[in-house]
Amino acid sequence: MKHYDALRSVPKDALKTIEFGNLKGKSDINPQWRYEAMTKEFGPCGVGWKFEVVNTWTQPANDGQVMVFVEVRAYIKEGNEWSAPVPAIGGDFLMKKDKNGLHGNDEAYKMATTDALGTALKMFGVAADIYRGMNDTKYSRQPQQAAPAANKPNHTTFTNATVKTSQGANTSVYKCAECGETITENVAKFSASKFKRALCMKCQQKGATA
Numbered sequence: 621m622k623h624y625d626a627l628r629s630v631p632k633d634a635l636k637t638i639e640f641g642n643l644k645g646k647s648d649i650n651p652q653w654r655y656e657a658m659t660k661e662f663g664p665c666g667v668g669w670k671f672e673v674v675n676t677w678t679q680p681a682n683d684g685q686v687m688v689f690v691e692v693r694a695y696i697k698e699g700n701e702w703s704a705p706v707p708a709i710g711g712d713f714l715m716k717k718d719k720n721g722l723h724g725n726d727e728a729y730k731m732a733t734t735d736a737l738g739t740a741l742k743m744f745g746v747a748a749d750i751y752r753g754m755n756d757t758k759y760s761r762q763p764q765q766a767a768p769a770a771n772k773p774n775h776t777t778f779t780n781a782t783v784k785t786s787q788g789a790n791t792s793v794y795k796c797a798e799c800g801e802t803i804t805e806n807v808a809k810f811s812a813s814k815f816k817r818a819l820c821m822k823c824q825q826k827g828a829t830a
Contacts, residue, residue: 623696624745627657651734654746662696669696671737674707676729678714679810684722686715687810689821690732694740706743709821710735711806735804751802796820 634653655665662668675691693705712731715722725731742751794808795801801820803811808818815824 623661624748626661627745628748630747630750649738649747649750651738654738654741657746658696658741658744667697669694670702671695671740673733676732681713681810681814683717684715685713685717687711687806688714688728688732690729690736692733692736692740694737694744696744706740708736708740708743709807710737710739711804711810711821713806735806739802739804794818796823798823 630649630653634650636648636650658669659665665671671692671694673690673692677689679687679689681687689709689711691707691709693707695702695705697703710732712728712735713725714728715724717723738746742748794803794805796803796819797817798819799822801822803818803820807821811817811819811824
């Protein structure tokens with residue numbers, strides 16, 4: 621647990637306020653802090669820890685929107701041995717629609733990679749207090765939208781957990797409705813638009829082939 625404990629706490633200056641979108645006013649973890657924490661604990665990237673991109677793909681969404689997904693594998697080094705790979709998937713919009721129409725996102729692959737790394741690195745303990753809710757940190761579950769009425773079977777719903785840190789900042793964590801796995805906001809929204817509920821990528825694939 622020594623690595624996990626060393627990486628679990630997030631300093632206040634690593635939490636940034638989200639200025640726009642559905643999560644406006646809440647906080648997100650600065651991704652650079654994750655890499656700094658890993659480097660401090662294990663050494664430089666490529667020497668004491670590393671990651672590799674093993675797969676990328678795009679998936680169409682509603683109204684001409686397109687999502688991109690990136691699968692990574694992360695490793696840490698203990699002595700002269702590399703750990704088993706820790707896999708994770710992240711996603712973002714490659715083509716996104718707003719009130720002005722469709723727009724391409726030239727940073728979508730980078731953002732999806734950052735998203736995937738955040739998921740992988742938390743398995744080593746990075747920002748664990750944010751995700752788990754230790755000490756003064758607590759989860760407050762609340763529905764993002766009302767549950768669908770019986771006569772409205774196509775109504776889309778999904779839930780998220782609001783995480784309040786001891787520094788007073790809020791961040792949201794979305795859960796797969798099938799298995800309970802933590803997923804990103806973009807994955808939750810895409811799944812909700814296609815399957816009418818939030819599902820992780822594995823459960824989406826099961827639903828698509830069912």
